[in-house]
Amino acid sequence: MGRLLNKTALVTGASRGIGRGIALRLAGDGAAVAVNYSTSEGAAKETVALIEEAGGRAFAVQARLGSPGSVEQLLTGVEAGLVELTGSAKLDILVNNAAATGFAGAGPGEVTEQIIDNCYAINAKAPFFLIQQALELIPDGGRVINISSGVTHSAFPQQIAYAMSKGALEQITLHLAPVLAARGITINTVAPGVTDNGDPVFADPEALEQMSALSVFNRVGQVSEVADIVAFVASGDARWMTGSFIDATGGTLLG
Template sequence: MSRLENRTALVTGASRGIGRGIALRLAQDGAVVAVNYTNNEAAAKETVALIEEAGGRAFTVQASLGEAGAVEKLLDGVRAGLTELTGSATLDILINNAAATGFAGAGPSSVTEEILDNCYAINAKAPFLLIQKALELIPDGGHIVNISSGVTHAAFPIQIAYAMSKAALEQITLHMAPVLAPRNITINTVAPGITNNGDPVFDNPEAVEQMSALSAFKRVGEVSEVADIVAFVASDEARWITGSFVDATGGTLLG
C-alpha cells in the first residue's frame, strides 16, 4: 500500500516550483491532491496533468490567498473537488506553500508599507486563517506542513520583509502544535534553502556557482529533495514530530 493511499491533500501555490513538486510527490504516494493556484491556470492544469499521467488524481482550485474572502473560496473549491473525486470533503493533509517572494533587493530602507502588508497577508495571515478554517475538514491524525525558508535563520537584509513574514509563519507552527496535539494532528515547518525552482536565475552558471557555495554540499537543492522531506513530514511515519523546524537547506545554515 502506498504511504498516502486513501488520503487527501491541499497544496497551496502548487502550479509550479516547490509547490508543484510537493503535489507530484504526495500524489505519487497515493494522495488525491487539490492544486491551488493564483493566476496561472494553465500551469496548475499542467500539474494536474502530470499527476494524472502518473496514475494519480488531482484537481485545480483557484484562490488568490491574501485577498479578502480567498480562504473561504479556496475551501469551498476543495470541498467540491474532494467530494466529486472521493465522495467526502475530508482533508487529511494541508501544505501551506503559497508565498509572496518577489521582493529580493528590497533592503530595510526601501521596504514599503505595501510590501509589508502583502508579505504578511500571503505568508502569515492566509496560512493562519486557512488552518483555522480547514480544521473542520481535517480529521484526527491529520498533518499540516508550513513551508518557510532558511532566510529566517540567517541574515539576508535584502529579504527582510519576506524573512519577517516567514518567521511569523514559523510561530504559527510552534503555537498551534499543542493546540492540535489532543486530536493527534501534527503541524511542522519545513524550510528550504536555495532550490532550483525553475527560475531563470538557475540558467546562469555564475549565479548557480555563487549560490552553491552557500551549501555544505556545494550545490543548489532540487525541488524533488524538498518534496521528499515534506512527504515524510506529512505522513504517519512522522506522527511523533510536531511543532518542529525542519532545516531543508542542504546545510546552508551550518555557518
C-alpha cells in the same frame, strides 16, 4: 510507495516550483491532491495533468491567497472538488506553500508598507486562517505542513520583509502544535534553502556558482529533495513529530 493511499491533500501555490514538486510527490504516494493556484491556470492544469499521467488523482482550485475572502473561496472549492473526486470532503494533509517572494533587492531602506502588508497577508495571515477554517475538514491524526525558508535563520538583508513574514509563519507552527495535538494532528515547518524552482536565475552560471556556495554540498537543492522531506512529514512515519522546524537547506544554516 502507497503510504498515502486513501489520503487527501491540499497544496497551496502548487502550479509550479516547489509547490508542484510537493503535489507530484504526495500524489505519487497515493494521495488525492487539490492543486491551488493564484493566476496561473494553465500551469496548475499542467500539474494536474502530470499527476494524472502518472496514475494519480488531482484537481485544480483557484484562490488568490492574501486577498479578502480568498480562504473561504479556496476551501469551498477544495470541499467541492474532494467530494467529486473521492466522495468525501475529508482533508488529511494541508501544505501551506504559497508565498509572496518577489521582493529580492528590497533592503531595509527600500521596504514599503505595501511590501510588508503583502508579505504578511500571503505568508502568515492566509496560512493562519486557512488552518483555522480547514480544521472542520481535517480529521483526527491529520497533518499540517508550513513551508518556510532558511532566510529566517540567517541574515539576508535584501529579503527582510519576506524573512519577517516567514518567521511569523514559524510561530504559527510553534503555537498551534499543543492545540492541534489534542486531536492527534501534527503541525511542522519545513524550511528549504536555495532550490532550483525553474527561475531563469538558475541558468546563469555565475549566479548558480554563488548560490551553490551557500550549501555545504556546494550545489543548489532540487525541488524533489524538498518534496521528499515534506512527504515524510505528511506520512504516518512522522506521527511523533510536531512543532518542529525542519532544516531543508542542504546545510546552509550550519554556520
